[in-house]
Amino acid sequence: FSSVDHLNSIFVAVGFPRQDPEKIKLVLEHIHSLLWVEYNKTQKPVAFARATGDGVFNAIIWDVVVDSSFQGIGLEKVVMERLIEELLQKGICNIALYSEPRVIGFYSPLKFMVDPDGIRGMVYSRK
Numbered sequence: 001f002s003s004v005d006h007l008n009s010i011f012v013a014v015g016f017p018r019q020d021p022e023k024i025k026l027v028l029e030h031i032h033s034l035l036w037v038e039y040n041k042t043q044k045p046v047a048f049a050r051a052t053g054d055g056v057f058n059a060i061i062w063d064v065v066v067d068s069s070f071q072g073i074g075l076e077k078v079v080m081e082r083l084i085e086e087l088l089q090k091g092i093c094n095i096a097l098y099s100e101p102r103v104i105g106f107y108s109p110l111k112f113m114v115d116p117d118g119i120r121g122m123v124y125s126r127k
Contacts, residue, residue: 061095
């Protein structure tokens with residue numbers, strides 16, 4: 001992954017906090033599934049998505065990002081479809097998605113929904 005700094009700048013451009021590049025490299029080394037799309041002309045990443053999990057039953061999709069100059073052409077949908085297909089081919093059938101509330105509607109056509117049983121994700125806070 002030659003362009004971690006550029007990936008970090010895409011994260012910032014879509015509203016994610018800037019991360020330590022060394023920590024990003026560590027994350028990339030420990031991911032079960034990921035999609036990394038580079039633009040041929042620049043050899044820089046323009047789209048990224050990753051999934052973590054137990055590798056057998058469960059996976060959570062995180063950090064779905066597309067460079068702003070490549071948004072609106074269907075790239076995010078293709079990235080998601082390919083990542084989901086990769087997880088399904090591994091036999092993982094429980095796929096969750098960590099998403100910003102403002103983009104939940106985008107994921108509905110990809111068969112993601114708010115949990116019908118009302119289960120809500122929770123996060124640990126040191127506060």
